[in-house]
Amino acid sequence: MLDVRDLQVHFPVKMSAIQAVGRALVRQIRRGRTDETPVRPVVHAVDGVSFALGPGEILGLVGESGCGKTTTARAVLRLLAPTSGRILFEGTDLASLSEEAMRGIRPRMQIVFQDPHAALNPAMTIGQAIQDPLLIHREVAAAEAKEATFRVMEEVGLSPPEDLFDKYPADLSGGQKQRAVIARAIILRPSLIVADEPVAMLDMSVRARILELLLDLKARHGLTYLFITHDLATAKFVCDRIAIMYLGRIVETGPAAEIFREPKHPYTKALIAAVPVPEPGRPRAQALPRGEVPDAIRPPRGCRFHPRCPVALPTCGWEGRDFVDYLEDRRLNPETARVDETRIGRPTAWTASGLVVHRAARPDLAKLEEAVRSVLALAPAPLREAVTEIDVSAGEVAVRFREPEPLEPRPVAGRSVECLLY
Numbered sequence: 001m002l003d004v005r006d007l008q009v010h011f012p013v014k015m016s017a018i019q020a021v022g023r024a025l026v027r028q029i030r031r032g033r034t035d036e037t038p039v040r041p042v043v044h045a046v047d048g049v050s051f052a053l054g055p056g057e058i059l060g061l062v063g064e065s066g067c068g069k070t071t072t073a074r075a076v077l078r079l080l081a082p083t084s085g086r087i088l089f090e091g092t093d094l095a096s097l098s099e100e101a102m103r104g105i106r107p108r109m110q111i112v113f114q115d116p117h118a119a120l121n122p123a124m125t126i127g128q129a130i131q132d133p134l135l136i137h138r139e140v141a142a143a144e145a146k147e148a149t150f151r152v153m154e155e156v157g158l159s160p161p162e163d164l165f166d167k168y169p170a171d172l173s174g175g176q177k178q179r180a181v182i183a184r185a186i187i188l189r190p191s192l193i194v195a196d197e198p199v200a201m202l203d204m205s206v207r208a209r210i211l212e213l214l215l216d217l218k219a220r221h222g223l224t225y226l227f228i229t230h231d232l233a234t235a236k237f238v239c240d241r242i243a244i245m246y247l248g249r250i251v252e253t254g255p256a257a258e259i260f261r262e263p264k265h266p267y268t269k270a271l272i273a274a275v276p277v278p279e280p281g282r283p284r285a286q287a288l289p290r291g292e293v294p295d296a297i298r299p300p301r302g303c304r305f306h307p308r309c310p311v312a313l314p315t316c317g318w319e320g321r322d323f324v325d326y327l328e329d330r331r332l333n334p335e336t337a338r339v340d341e342t343r344i345g346r347p348t349a350w351t352a353s354g355l356v357v358h359r360a361a362r363p364d365l366a367k368l369e370e371a372v373r374s375v376l377a378l379a380p381a382p383l384r385e386a387v388t389e390i391d392v393s394a395g396e397v398a399v400r401f402r403e404p405e406p407l408e409p410r411p412v413a414g415r416s417v418e419c420l421l422y
């Protein structure tokens, strides 16, 4: 039904000249200098995502906030323009369709938004909101539209519809509002529903009931769901297959049960280990790997997870800025901070440029080289072993890193994994 191939969605960063200068200064203070900041920065929100979704299937796109899952979903619906790639929906490539041609497709693909409060117009009654798509896309008489609206309201549990039709969103609970949003999504009998964190903003007490409603509607109407969630427990409950996203890429895809039973990608393992299990005697949930999700304007080279990966290899994409980050980490320890200050200089004295990081030093080049070697000898093994050369010339010391090994999804134990361990 849906076949997404090599989808890319990049956004130019809108910022004033003052913001651009401020951003460069912050980066310089935090991470050392870099001479590779693009003149017109682009956010690589989705960067080469591929997946397929069969009829009647539920595929979960799962990942931390900012990983690109919602952007992927919105691009699939053409609510955002893809930068490149193909979005084959029931045999038609949506990526190249005009807005006018999309109008004929939209009734077959609908979305359930995360926030039912924002998704409903406060000035429209619930009945009007639900029947609106019918009046826009189908030529039906008002009485017929109202009858169809009553039926769909009953189906989603907004009952009795006669009493609720003329209510305003403010009169309804959060759960009832989300039922109304779901009713509006299914009234045109679509084949694909994109459910974008459909229970994330609801009270715990109603989440399970809304998920059960979605499953019930799928069984009754043969719906197909692209289910977006940051919550692995929800994905486990609802999805047939899941695709784990990290910084604009899918890192592991496969049957949900298999992935939960035996995750393969180090990021998937970390995500699953971080899910709390409310069972006495079970090990406590572990924290996610150290560090923040990196900047999507300058995603890490090679595997994007390498700066946080606990089992990274020297070939995973180490580069100049990782050396600057390592110097930054050493500053957290007062003793190494003091030694580095005199011998190797502050991280901001180093300039990272792709696979190289360098620093000018006259006249004590030999001392700086020795300091770099001794600091690298204490670095984590993958970073240390990724160094190919420490070059002393032209009044500076430059540390060069190896080219990352090309990364592509590979079949591993019944799923697809993008990791050099396999």
Ligand code: SF4
Binding pocket: 265, 266, 267, 303, 304, 305, 306, 307, 309, 310, 311, 312, 313, 316, 418, 419, 420, 421
């Ligand atoms: S390729 Fe695999 S081992 Fe290497 S950093 Fe990425 S997740 Fe870790």
